[in-house]
Amino acid sequence: MSERQPQKELNGCAASLCAWFEEGQRHLPWRIEPTPYRVWVSEIMLQQTRIEAVLGYFERFMRELPTVQALAEVDPDRLMKLWEGLGYYSRARNLQKAARQIVSEYGGELPADYDALKGLAGIGEYTAGAIASIAFGIPVPAVDGNVLRVLARLTGCERDVMNGAVRRELTALAASLVPTDRPGTFNQALMELGERVCLPNTMPRCEHCPVAYACAVAGSERAAALPVRAPKKPRRIEERTVYVLLTKGTPGAVLLHKREDNGLLAGLWELPNTLRTSTYTLPVAGMRRVSDWLPLPESRHIFSHIEWHMNGVLALVEPCELPEGYAFCDEAALMRDRALPTAFRAYAHMLPTWLNQSPTKG
């Protein structure tokens, strides 16, 4: 199938999309009160995360950190606790970095300027476009993976949408379609179409699409095969041992380790873990184990480029002096301000039980 000259065919689409969105949009908290701060936080939370998963986090975040100032000043461990379970924690760290930039450079108000927004930590072209158009009414496009898919299908684009030139072409097309009077509505309509109708990896629901009349692949088998994407590199697999080390006594405390400030799960607290070896080794020199090793179930976690295959092991240890980067943490601290990444969920969800009833004999 050949690609079409899109502009002519797509004239009129913006009006159809805006009308469809205004009639059927979901009433989400950041849409009901679209202040720049709320739009920004919601857009960052929604990256790689489903709307349903974000809703509870967003409300809690706004209750505790209702302003840019509050976000700039919150204790980083508390911020991670508010983000616990959402994943991709660098998003939260960048939110705070950007909040501090906004306070120091823009008097605490997000700048009403696309390029200035793009200069803030964690804000790329898509997010800058979303905030600029939705919160400030600036007519710029907001093209994420969902929108790329819709545009590729609308135009019958058979080229790899991850290719820079193709992406730029589709973004330019989106820019040419953005209406000056309702840019935010249009961008949200395209996103919502991608989420609810023009679905990924399956046959889209073309019979419900407000722009099917202008679409190059409406109702055809070809729609499900678009967009074309170069295959991803397979993920690297790492075999790891995760140590659950509890101090003797009830209630006890668990040993946590703070990760380096860069790389995977940067700066987060974790259960100590190492690449798997044939024997178990306590992670802190001089620490004394006072029980047998108790093997725990295996667990897996998938990051974007890497997959952890973990085996857990538990033991009781004597409380001892710890080097920097390690801490014994009781249940109250775990609940209040120690966010453990989702990767450790299989073990972390048992911690309250283990801390209150010693799972192994000392």
Ligand code: SF4
């Ligand atoms: S007609 Fe179908 S393929 Fe085309 S944009 Fe609408 S939902 Fe997507």
